[in-house]
Amino acid sequence: MGTVLRLSRRRFGQMAFGLAASAALPGRGFAASQTDTPLHGLSAFGDLKYPPDFPQFDYASPDAPSGGEFRFSVPNWVLNQSPLTFDTLNTFVLKGNAPPRIEGLYDALMTSSLDEPDALYCAIAKSVTIAADRNAYTFELRPEAKFSTGATVTADDVVFTYKTFKEKGHPSLQITLQELVDIVAEAPDKVRLVFSGKQTDQDALGVFGTPVIPKAFFDETEFEQVSAKPIPGSGRYEIKAFEFGRYIEYGKRADYWAKEMGFAKGLDHFDTLRIEFFRDRTIAFEAFKKGSINFREEFVSKTWASDYNFPAVASGQVIKREFAREKTVTFQCWALNQRRERFADRNVRLAINLCFDFEWTNANMFYGIYRHSDSCFETSDFKAEGPPSPAELEILEPLRDKLPPEAFEEVWTQPVSDGSGRDRKRLREALRLFAEAGWTQKGGRLVNGDGESFSLEYMIDDQGFERVYSKFVQTLRSIGVDASFRLVDGAQYQERQNRFDYDLIGSAYSLGATPTRDTLVGLFGSQTRDLQGSNxxxxxxxxxxxALIEVVNKAKDRRSLTMAMRALDRVLRARLDWIPNIHSESHRAAYWDMFGFEEAKPDYGWPVERLWWLDADKARALGKA
Incomplete structure (x- = not known):
């Protein structure tokens, strides 16, 4: 059983629906770009793919028909959103559970393309000008940009947004904005963002994709208390209808200000996006079989392997197929909460990992479709291999006294079991590691010197995880660990995760093609250890x-970024704070055969609801027109 992905903060702009445009300005990259010159886009490394006045992104389909409804359960989400339920329409705070894709209501100053790893193009902004000291960025706003209320997006709205998010926003937003020290409205259509001087180009890019909200809406409404009333935006979609916990419908705005601009043209073909919420994956699958849901990305290996045998599949009405993965980092790991002292010893984490027999689980529960992850950065060039290269050693050596010695040796990889489900050699090694950490067997229990039992509670929000990982928990029990599952509902899971109230949870994220400082600090940084709601x-x-995160952040080109990330990977694997779990090499999706789409996917994102369209002839043949 796989895990659906949360998106890193950097991916927010790629998921938002109504974004960037172009201007007749120089097509220069970020690091090499001129100062004091208006630019239409920025790139952390190298030149931009798209010139000024580009007609559309290459992956767009401007000739595709518009209309119809797309019904789905989401495979990914951001910030405080949940795929299981929702009780607020404010996605910008920690409190509550918001519905996924509500970010489609909002535009940002800039947005990323899906076929470049680190580029942004102007959206609400018409242009961006970099100051000579590269610590300030002045944006000229587009006069066409309007909120769904009809009000023009002004510099005051941008100032309000950034100041409010920095002070009161979701922790992920606060991390992104930490080096932003001032924001000034220089004119109704001009705003200047000022940084501390500690930021890098990558830090700035993360800031510029922040969604903009209207200041006037909050004249009589507290930012943190918004719930049943949606915050207006300037994006492609607006909310048509919803029922908390059951469904939400987003309707395409007929008056969307940027629909003919290069960044938006040929995208977002459906008039309505309807997201259904199910607390149980089995019920969600039954809804798909009945046609209540018409697209589904499958994360349950048993379902994929054996349950797509219903009549609609046999008749060809439902298509089951695999799509290639993007060129992005796949992060799927177990998190043992080291705020609880018994998990702080590396030997304990190594021992617990040895109790998971991937080979047995893959053969008996995963139907052989998953791979065992060695790294937090699977499916990317950032995964380290073998001993450190000279380039990696140049990064690691100055920090040797702060790093584990294992980081300078052959990189850690997952141990391979005999596939029996009870590899005695591995279990003896696990007991040895527990003993080195002060936990020994006594009366069938693992206890410390004070006679306290070693307990481990695996918190889950779907019963399917209990079926898949039951062998893991049984193995832990067999060597004396007081191991158990704790099944909680989606809202409780989110709340307990936010305040770090768990022993073990599973986490999955997309880190994009260019992991940024805010993403890495959010996952691995000291400053987020006690920041509730952080990752x-x-x-x-x-x-x-x-220190290694800072080296990554200061990389001046993609090669130096790759070497720094590999050095970081070595250290993370030597420490094993996060225990790499499993990954898949493809998307497994099923859909009712009523859609059109381009076979060629963009390399850095796959928002099906943005890229596909309704094929009226196919829909009529299915009786769904």
Whole structure:
């Protein structure tokens, strides 16, 4: 059983629906770009793919028909959103559970393309000008940009947004904005963002994709208390209808200000996006079989392998197929909460990992369709291999006294079991590691010197995880660990995760093609260890890792970024704070055969609801027109 992905903060702009445009300005990259010159886009490394006045993104389909409805359960989400339920329409705060894709209501100053790893193009902004000291960025706003209320997006709205998010926003937003020290409205259509001087180009790019909200809406409404009343936006979609916990419908705005601009043309073909919420995956699958849902990405290996045998599949009405993965980092790991002292010893984490027999689980529960992950950065060039290269050693050596010695040796990889489900050699090694950490068997229990039992509760929000990982828990029990599952509903899961109230949870994220400082700090940085709502689920706080994150952040080109990320990977695998779990090499999707789409996918994102369209002839043949 796989895990659906949360998106990193950097991916927010790629998921938002109504975004960027172009201007007749120089097509220069970020690091090499001129100062004091209006630009239409920025790139962390190298030149931009798209010139000024580009007609559309290459992956767009401007000749595709518009209309119809797309019904789906979401495979990914951001910030405080949940795919299981929702009780608020404010996605910008920590409190509550918001519906996925509500970001489609909002535009940003800039947005990313899906076929470049680190580029942004102007959206609400018409142009961006970099100051000579590269610490300030002045944006000229588009006069066409309007909120769904009809009001023009002004510099005051941008100032309000950034100041409010920095002070009161979701922790992920606060991390992104930490080096932004001032924001000034220089004119109704001009705003200047000022940084501390500690930021890098990558830090700035993360800031510019922040969604903009209207200041006037909050004249009589507290930002943190918004719930049943949606915050207006300037994006492609607006909310048509919803019922908390059951469904939400987003309707395409007929008056959307940027629909003919290069960034938006040929995207967002459906008039309505309807997201259904199910607390149980089995019920969600039954809804798909009945046609209540018409697209589904499958994350349950048993379902994929054996349950797509219903009549609609046999008749060809439902298509089951695999799509290639994007060129992005796949992060899927277990998080043992080191804020609880018994998990702080590396030997304990190594021992617990040895109790998971991937080979047995893959053969008996996963139907052989998953791969065992060695790294937090699977499916990317950032995954380290073998011993450190000279380039990696140049990064690691100055930090040797802060790093584990294992980081300078052959990189850690997952041990391979005999596939029996009870590899005695591995279990003896697990007991040895527990003993080194002060936990020994006594009366069938693992206890410490004070006679306290070693307990481990695996918190889950879907019963399917209990079926898939029951062998893991049974193995832990067999060597004396007081191991159990804790099944909670989606809202409780989110709340407990936010305040770090768990022993073990599973976490999955897309880190994009260019992991940024805010993403890495959110997962691994000392400053987020005690920041409730952050993604630092393991409770990491290590000076050596912090220093490596800064090396990554200061990379001047993609090669130096790759070497720094590989050095970081070596240290993360040597420490094993996050325990790499499993990954898949493809998307497994099923859909009712009523859609059109381009076979060629963009390399850095796959928002099906943006890229596909309704094929009226196919829909009529299915009786769904």
């Amino acid at each position: 630092n689920h393991v409770g990491m706080a290590d000076p050596g890792v912090d």
